[in-house]
Amino acid sequence: MRKIKKEDIVNTVKKLYMDAVISLPEDVSKCLLETYKKEEGLAKEILNQLIENQKIALQDRVPLCQDTGIAVLFVEWGFEAIYEDGDLMEAFNEGIRLAVKEGYLRASVVDDPVFERKNTKDNTPCIIHFEPVMGDRVKITLAPKGAGSENMSALRMLKPAQGLKGVKDFVIETVKNAGGNPCPPIIVGVGIGGNFEKCAILAKKALLRKVGESNRNPAYAQLEKKLLEEINSLNIGPMGIGGKITALAVHIEYAPCHIASLPVAVNIQCHSARHKEAEI
Amino acid sequence: MSRLKAEGIKIKIETPLTDEVIEQLKTGDLVLINGYVYTARDAAHKRLVELINNNTPLPFDLKGQIIYYVGPTPAPPGKAIGSAGPTTSSRMDSYTPLLLSLGLKGMIGKGQRGEEVVKAIKKYKAVYFLATGGAGALLSRHIVSAEEIAFPELGTESIKKLLLKDFPAIVAIDCHGGNIFRE
Numbered sequence: 001m002r003k004i005k006k007e008d009i010v011n012t013v014k015k016l017y018m019d020a021v022i023s024l025p026e027d028v029s030k031c032l033l034e035t036y037k038k039e040e041g042l043a044k045e046i047l048n049q050l051i052e053n054q055k056i057a058l059q060d061r062v063p064l065c066q067d068t069g070i071a072v073l074f075v076e077w078g079f080e081a082i083y084e085d086g087d088l089m090e091a092f093n094e095g096i097r098l099a100v101k102e103g104y105l106r107a108s109v110v111d112d113p114v115f116e117r118k119n120t121k122d123n124t125p126c127i128i129h130f131e132p133v134m135g136d137r138v139k140i141t142l143a144p145k146g147a148g149s150e151n152m153s154a155l156r157m158l159k160p161a162q163g164l165k166g167v168k169d170f171v172i173e174t175v176k177n178a179g180g181n182p183c184p185p186i187i188v189g190v191g192i193g194g195n196f197e198k199c200a201i202l203a204k205k206a207l208l209r210k211v212g213e214s215n216r217n218p219a220y221a222q223l224e225k226k227l228l229e230e231i232n233s234l235n236i237g238p239m240g241i242g243g244k245i246t247a248l249a250v251h252i253e254y255a256p257c258h259i260a261s262l263p264v265a266v267n268i269q270c271h272s273a274r275h276k277e278a279e280i
Numbered sequence: 281m282s283r284l285k286a287e288g289i290k291i292k293i294e295t296p297l298t299d300e301v302i303e304q305l306k307t308g309d310l311v312l313i314n315g316y317v318y319t320a321r322d323a324a325h326k327r328l329v330e331l332i333n334n335n336t337p338l339p340f341d342l343k344g345q346i347i348y349y350v351g352p353t354p355a356p357p358g359k360a361i362g363s364a365g366p367t368t369s370s371r372m373d374s375y376t377p378l379l380l381s382l383g384l385k386g387m388i389g390k391g392q393r394g395e396e397v398v399k400a401i402k403k404y405k406a407v408y409f410l411a412t413g414g415a416g417a418l419l420s421r422h423i424v425s426a427e428e429i430a431f432p433e434l435g436t437e438s439i440k441k442l443l444l445k446d447f448p449a450i451v452a453i454d455c456h457g458g459n460i461f462r463e
Contacts, residue, residue, distance in 0.1 A: 042308065042450060049412045049448065057417035063363040066353050066416040066436075104362055106353040106436050119435055148368050148390075148413060180461060181368050181391035183413035239413060240392060241450065241460050272414040 002078075002136040006085035006094075008280045009140075013095025013126075016142040017071055018103040020276040021063040024054060027211045028248070028273045035185055035238075035245045043243030050238075050271060065272045068105040069144030071096050071126040072204065080136035093124040108147070129201060141208060143275035149186060149268045152178035155200055158262040167192060167264050168227060174266040175231050175247070180240015183270035185248045187211065188231065191265040194255035203267035206251035208275055215252050224250045238271075248273075292446070296344030297385040302407050305451045307458030311409065312446040317346040317388065321367055323437040324430070325375040332378065339430030339439055342379060346386035346409075351436035352426070353416070361426045361442070363416030366390040369408070373397050380404040388449055392461040401453050409449035410460065422447040 024032075032054075036047035057064045073092065085091065099105060100123045109124065110117040133139075154174045158166045171190055178186075191202030214221035227250040237243025248271070257263060293301055295315035305311070318340055320328065331338055349369055353362030369389030376387070377400035385406050390413035393401075401408055411419060423442050430439040452460045 042310070045310065045450075046412050049415045049418055053412075053415040053418040056421060057363075060359070060417060060420070061356065062359070062417040062420055063353050064417055065414045066351060066363040066365050067367070068353060068363075104354045104356045106351065106362070108351075108436070121435070151368070179392050181370065183390065239390060239410060241410070241452075270414055 002081050004081050004083050004138055004280060006091045009088075009091040010095045010098065012140055012278050012280055013073070013092055013142065014098045014102070016140060016276045016278055017096060017099035017105070017144065020142055020144055020274045021065075021068045021103065021105060022057050022061065024064065024272065024274060025276070028271075029054060031211045031248045032185070032271060035248065038245060039238065039243050042241055043238045046238040046241070063103075063105060064274065065146060065270075066106055067108065067146035067148060068100075068123070069146045069274075070109055071123060072143045072145050073126055073128045074141040074205065074208065075128060075130050076133045076137065076139040077130055078133050078135040078137045081138050089125070089128070092126060092128060096124050096126045097122040138280040139277065140280070141275060141277040143208060146270060146272070149182035149270040152182040153203070153265070153267045155196070155263070155265040157196065158264055160260065160262045162262060164223070166262065168223075168230070170264050171227055171250070171266055172230055172234075174268070175236070176234060178268055179236055182268045183272065184236055184238055184240060185245045185271050187269040187273050188227070188247050188250045189267040189269060190227075190250065190252045191267070192252060192254040192263070193257035194263060195257065195261065196263055198255055199263040199265040200267070202253040202255060203265035206253040207267060207269045207273065209251045211249045211273070213251075217254075220252050220254060224252050290448070295346055295386075295444075297346065297407070298344065299405050302385060302405055302455050305407050305454050306456070307451050307454045307460050309451040311449050311451060313346070313388070313409070313444050313449055314446060315444060317348045317442050317444055318429075319350050319352075319440040319442060320347050321349050321351050321437050322371055323434050324439050325372050327431055329375050329378060332382070340441070341383075343383035344385050345383075346388060347379070347384060348442065349387065349389035352420070353436075355426065359420070361420050361423045364420045364423055365416035366411040366413055369393055376400060380406050393453060398453055398457075398459060402455055402457050405455045407451060407455060408453035410452035411447070411449045419447065
């Protein structure tokens with residue numbers, strides 16, 4: 001058994017959040033540079049700004065985007081890691097709170113979605129997905145998720161008879177409807193199968209994959225490729241003004257599902273595809 | 281293929297905007313905005329419209345002004361403002377025609393606008409500028425000062441008066457019916 005201390009969680013979460021809003025993962029940054037080379041005209045001008053923006057964010061220690069999101073955490077928690085310092089969720093939220101304060105992040109979370117909509121002022125509570133794993137390791141992946149792209153996401157319960165075509169049509173329809181709103185070039189996370197909530201989590205998880213890495217199943221890898229081609233022929237382009245590249249990648253994750261179901265979730269990620277991970 | 285070519289020519293404009301300047305702006309033009317603009321997003325728009333409906337004076341005169349749809353991050357020490365890129369404009373669509381009818385001349389945001397807004401932009405001779413979403417750090421360097429002038433209780437959503445210097449934007453919807461999202 002390995003003991004995990006509160007301060008380890010607090011400090012790790014704080015650092016992950018503060019780092020994530022200021023610097024993009026290397027794969028995303030590289031992909032934006034490739035896209036810059038391919039585009040022309042106004043689309044190129046926009047990508048030029050996005051590349052400059054990354055340098056300035058680091059230089060000025062100012063977030064890449066003012067929407068520093070609601071923090072989404074995926075936590076792999078080993079069965080042999082124990083926590084005895086009280087409320088575990090509170091430790092995670094304390095890390096978030098400190099990052100917002102010390103990193104000058106935007107408070108963008110309201111306590112109740114319909115009535116009061118009162119700002120919690122520190123971006124708590126964060127959203128955590130726990131996954132039990134073997135051993136004693138604790139791995140935290142933190143993704144600040146902005147609302148611009150999250151709001152353009154969708155979930156649909158298809159009929160099995162709709163099959164492959166149904167899945168493709170739904171993904172394309174979701175991207176088309178989103179247009180320039182989610183800050184393209186986007187990454188499209190698709191979760192297929194499982195059930196209602198499972199496909200949504202799969203879609204979100206798909207966004208954490210390295211940009212352009214394919215699904216291990218060749219059939220799904222092929223589908224990712226096809227969808228990316230179709231999306232990039234829509235001419236939505238950077239910020240919706242038209243261009244060759246609307247999406248940097250399509251990532252699909254799938255899971256077994258009920259004989260009567262074909263759930264599909266499409267989670268859209270803006271070009272500021274921020275996420276960082278660390279092990280405690 | 282980008283639908284429009286960047287000519288490399290950036291047009292400097294000053295606020296408040298006059299009809300003469302607005303008429304010259306065409307969809308696809310790259311502009312550098314200078315002067316004062318006012319921030320407002322969902323919650324501030326709701327308040328502004330409530331004030332108008334109650335015949336109460338607004339915290340600033342709309343005539344000739346530009347509203348920037350932004351909710352910045354807090355200013356770190358020594359800076360005028362934090363990260364300050366545009367938010368999705370269509371969330372403000374239901375409020376926009378009324379503000380345009382009262383003299384508002386420009387908006388800075390991201391994403392497409394609804395049909396009613398496109399029509400109102402033409403009718404009231406206004407302009408919708410597109411700034412690069414997710415370029416908040418870069419855009420913050422073009423904001424010289426920020427002063428909170430109304431609704432401080434709204435936090436990031438309060439109305440702030442910003443002084444812009446060569447703030448880069450694209451003319452997305454012009455007063456002649458041009459619309460970058462459709463061309």
